[in-house]
Amino acid sequence: MALVGNPNVGKTSLFNKLCGLNQKTGNYPGVTIDKKRGNFTHENIPFELLDLPGINSLYPNSKDEELVVNYLLNEQGDELPDLILVVVSALNIKRNLYLLDQLRDLDLPVVLAINMCDLAEKRGIKIDEKLLREEFGVEVVKVSARSDQGLKELKDLLLKAHSVNEREPGYIEADNRDLLHQFSKIIHCKNEYRSFLQLTQDLEINQKEEFSKLKKEFIESNKIEVRKWKINESILRYKLIGNIIKKSVVTDKSAADDFTTKADKLLLHPVFGYVFFLLILFSIFQSVFWLAAFPMDMIDAGFSALSGFVADALPSGYFSDLITQGLIPGIGGVVIFVPQIAILFLMFPYWKRADTCPYCLSD
C-alpha cells in the first residue's frame, strides 16, 4: 500500500499514526523509497505501508516528485502497490483532488482519505464524503491524523478488496481521443492515461531510444501540440472538480480567519517579513556560538592539559617544544571549531525543511 498526496497534507502524520513509528518527515531530493516503509496489522491482517514524498501532480517538477511518478507508472507491475491511499487536506480540497483525479485515471485501486477534518470543521468547511464517493467511484473516509478521528474506519476500509472501474477519459478533448488511442496501441499500453502521460512528458522510465523515436515520429506526423494537451487536461479536470466541489463542499466564510492567515500577514509583510527572516538567521548564528561555548571550553582545557602532561613527561629540548608548543596547540586550534561547525550543520536540515515553501510552484 502506498501513501500518495500533495505536499503538506499530513501524509507522514497519518503514516505515523497507522504504523506507530516515529518516522521523520523527509523532503530532500533523492530519499529512497525503501527508507520509509512501515508495518501494521489490523484484524490480524498485516499491511505494509509506503510513505512517498508529496507530489503536486503526475507531472514531476523535482527529483522526489520524479521518484514518485516513476514508481507509480512503472510498467513491471510487480513493485506496484496493491492499493494507493490518497491523502488530501480538507482545507485545500479543490487543488488536492486534482491529483486524485489524475490517479483515478490510472485505474489503480484508490482509497481517498480526507485529512484535517477537525480543523476544517472549525473553519466552517463541510464536506459530503458520500457524494465524493459516488462522483469519483472510490472509497472515501474522513480522518484526522491529529485527533485519531476516523482511523478505525480507515483501517476497516483497507481490509476490503478494492477494484476500480475504468471510466471515460475526461482529461482529453473528444477530437484527440482517437490519437491517444492509436498511441496507446503503438506503445502497447493498456491504460490510456498512462500513455497520455508518456506522450506529454519525458519520463525516466521511457528513456529508451526506440521509444523516444517512436514518440517523436508520432507527435510530428500527427501535429500534436503537447503543451496544449497538458493545458487542456488542467482545464478539463478543474472544470470537473469544480462541479463536484460545488455539490459536495460548503464553506462558511465567516469562520475563515484563522491563525495561519494572521501569521502569514505578518511573516509575509513587505517589511516585517525581512525583519523576521533576519531574526531567524541571527538566532541560528547566536545559538551556534552559545551552544558551542561549553564543548569548546572542554576541548581547550583538554588540549592544554595534554600539552602540560607531555611537557612534564618528555625531557626539555627542541623535540618537546615541537610537540607541546607546535603539534598539540596546532591540532587543538582546529579541533576547537568542530562543535560550532557540527551544530551549524545539525541545524541545516531543519532550516531546509522550514524553507520548503508550502505556497510555491516548485522549490
Next chain:
Amino acid sequence: MRLTDFEVKKKGVITEIVDSPVAGKLMEFGILPGATFTVLNKASFNGPIFIQVGANRVMLRRDEASAIIVE
C-alpha cells in the same frame, strides 16, 4: 494587464495564461482563465507575489506571475 502590475488587496479575474513553460504548472495549481483571485501581498525588491485563488494560496515569482494576464 499583467498580474505583476496588479494592486495589492484587490480582487480580479484571470483572463489568460500566456503560453510558456510554466503555463502547465500554473494551471495544475488552479490558476486558470476565468478564476477570481486576490493579491494578498507583494514582496519588495521585485520579490514574489502572493495570491489566493479560491481556497488555494500560491506564491509566484515575478517571471511566473508575468505569464498571467488579469483584469
